[in-house]
Amino acid sequence: MARVPYLNDDDLAADDKELLARPINLFRALANSPEGLRRLQGVGGWIRFGCELDPRHRELAILQVGYLTATAYEWSHHVKIGQDFGVTEQDIRSLIAVTEGKDTGGHFSSEDHAILASARELTSSRALTDDTAAALKTFLSDARLVDLVIVISYYNSVVRVLGGLQIDIEDGYQPYLREYPLGHS
Template sequence: MALVPYLSESDLAEEDRPLLARPINLFRALANSPDALRTHAEFGEWIRHRCELDPRLRELAILQVGYLTASPYEWSHHIKIGHDFGVSDDDVTALIAATAGREHGFGEVETAVLAAAREITADTRMTDETWAVLLGHLGRARLVDLVIVISFYNAVIRILATLQIDVEPDYERYLEAFPLAEQTPGPETARRRG
């Protein structure tokens, strides 16, 4: 159960009601601080609709953060969102395999994106080797976008965990189809996996 109430539009001032146009539990909890929700939502909109990073790569990076940190909310929501941006069920299965260090079938750029997400999540930075591979594929601007996306979603999973945000029933099916690992790897394990 969440540590703050899930608010509805009727709980908000008239000018803040549009903040809950998408009434997911994360937004309903953040609505306890409307200005914080407004800023969070604006940044999320930039990531989803104006960031020039390939949307499939973006969603793979976000999913890697959610899986590595065993965040049910992030994982389930971004499987659904990932589907909207070209991530297939096979991609989700491959991501799980890649996280475990097994054969996964991704190409060099996807493999490097997942490595970057694991490295930033576990070590707060990307290795020089991963940076060099991604710089060659993405260029400087899109690589900075990738770092911002991974870092933002590392913040989001901390918000979700601290506020104890519940997964909505509509998203539970994604957790059933793609269960999170019982234990997430620690930083040493995450560094070794590529």
């Protein structure tokens, strides 16, 4: 159960109603602080629609954060969003296998592995290793490397917001958890 009420647009001032154009539970909880939600949505909107990082790579990085942190809300939402941006069922299953140390199929390219490694490293140790940074620099410009670090860092922040406020997963996202369960603790 969430630690703050889930607001609806009729709970908000006229100037804040647009904050719930997408009335997911995360936004409904954050609407208790309209300006905070507005700022977070600004960064999130840039990540999804303005960032020039390859959309599939972006979503793989976000999914890696969600899986590694065992954040069911983030994971389920980005399984759906990732599929909208080119992430395949095999990508999701391979990400799980890589994270669990069971990858035997070699589904991912060297670029994909570098993206996933960067998300794991920034999530677990808050830094990139020199090897991962060098691998990323073989296919990312300096600007796209900065974008990737921003994306991973932002979603590490989001998972902490989700946990801190105990945001509930909407019923419509439960099937993604059943299809691709979080298998570790």
